[in-house]
Amino acid sequence: MNVYIQELKMSARSAIYWTIGMISLLAMFMVMFPIISKDAALMQQVLSKFPPELARALGLNTLDMSTLTGYYAFLFTYILLIGAIYAMKSGISILSEEIREKTADFLITKPISRTAIVTAKIMSTVTLLLLQNIVFIASAFIVSGIVSDKPFDKNVFMLINVTLLLVQLFFIAFGLLLSVIMKKIKTVLPITMGVVFGFFILQLLNQSLADEKLAYITPFAYFDTAQIIETASLKGNFIAVNLALIIIFTAFTYIIYNKKDIPSV
Amino acid sequence: MNVIEINKLTKYYGKSRGIIDVSFDVKEGEIFGFIGPNGAGKSTTIRTLLSLIYPTSGSAKIFGKDCIKQGEEIRKEIGYLPSEVFYYDNMRVIDLLKYSASFYKNVNKSRIYELAEIMNLDLKKKIDDLSYGNKKKVGIVQGLLHSPKLIILDEPTSGLDPLMQQKFFDLINEENKKGATVLFSSHILSEVQKMCDRVGIIKDGKMVRVDDIHTLQSANYKKFRIEMKEAVTAEYFKLEGVSDLSVDKTTVNFIFSGDINKVIAKIHDKTISNLIVEEPDLEEIFMHYYEKEA
Structure with a gap:
């Protein structure tokens, strides 16, 4: 419990900043909604001039920007991107930080098992993530209520938002695994950016090529917002893949961290 | 009873050598000096005992329990x-120490203040603002606040000024009197000599020998450098106990073991411009002390 609380204290500030960033982006996009929805026909016309591959890659072909959920789904791609970067950064940092800041000697020579250390650190990261999601989703509902004069489908809106947490959990787990596999991580952000944008580009390709199989290799493709709006549900097979990968990554994190030599300072 | 039992402990980092077949015991209540030059494998041995790293082969027991399986x-x-x-930079000293204490059961919190008082440590400062020596003091307090039965010190005195070193040695001696066993690693022979009952010497990853401190002390080596006013011959300093003698015109270098008065007598009636007598470093002692034995 002491490690969990310590971790919360050390990471809370960063979590708050990132959450503020996500909400700011949300607000910036949403204030434009009334204008865009009014001129939706014009927007559609502009978009139709886009090369079809590009429109597909950006997910513009399937979303109706005149509705709040359609517009939200479009901007949500970028919220998801920021959320993923935050999650990946947290995942990579939480164990490697002790080694980078050379505090691992202090922590590991205490009477606590490595398994307990990993658990406490994961729990604290997930706690912050849950809080971030609660605050963000609440803000999203409030902002959407303000900018939309028409009622919107709250159920679909919620489902879109839930995918943030699911994708973030993937990146935390993946970040954790990377951090224990790599011997020493000097800087977190370049790796984070590389990995997240790598997956994001795969998603752009996936949408552009519309290849069924490609969708499995990038978490950004697991929850297609257009499909969520259409069916008001998430796809079970992708939820299963996502959860399975999270469990596998986490399990390997425990196994590898338990056997890892802590480099001396 | 043995508090530490190390049995053929071997550690390779990939292909590079850490330690090879290291075996020794540390008895309950003793201060055991663990000496050797930098890179000899002292830290590797200690880090294995603390399960910071895992041995390639061999085993180690502390309090009769396996270091890896029962590490916690x-x-x-x-x-x-x-x-x-190294500690969490953003924490204040007192918070770090309380965090450290939170890992142990039944820690007497007043012990933190007591130790901080002795070491002259400002508890309100942020870790980040501390000098290296002060961080070291934090290390000492966090290492002792739970009154451990075994104290493991890995080159503990670097960064401490002589006054603090003395206070630190007093603290360790006090803990030792209360029953704590101490494993004290160092590359400075003199500080080990002052403190320890027995010493283990490690070189190039292998234990050279384990000795009673008195055995080592009787081999009291001194490194001499004498600058004479006038040139002398090497012959002049050929005394019993002199080795590694080199004479370059007026400058004489040698290592001496035995009664120092004999050297003083030799230079007594000569005019010298400079005289330096130092503790030889460990490498030099190894050379001389173990050449004979080998």
């Missing part, structure tokens, strides 16, 4: 002070 249990009774200390 063992570490309840260990206080560890690494050679270089």
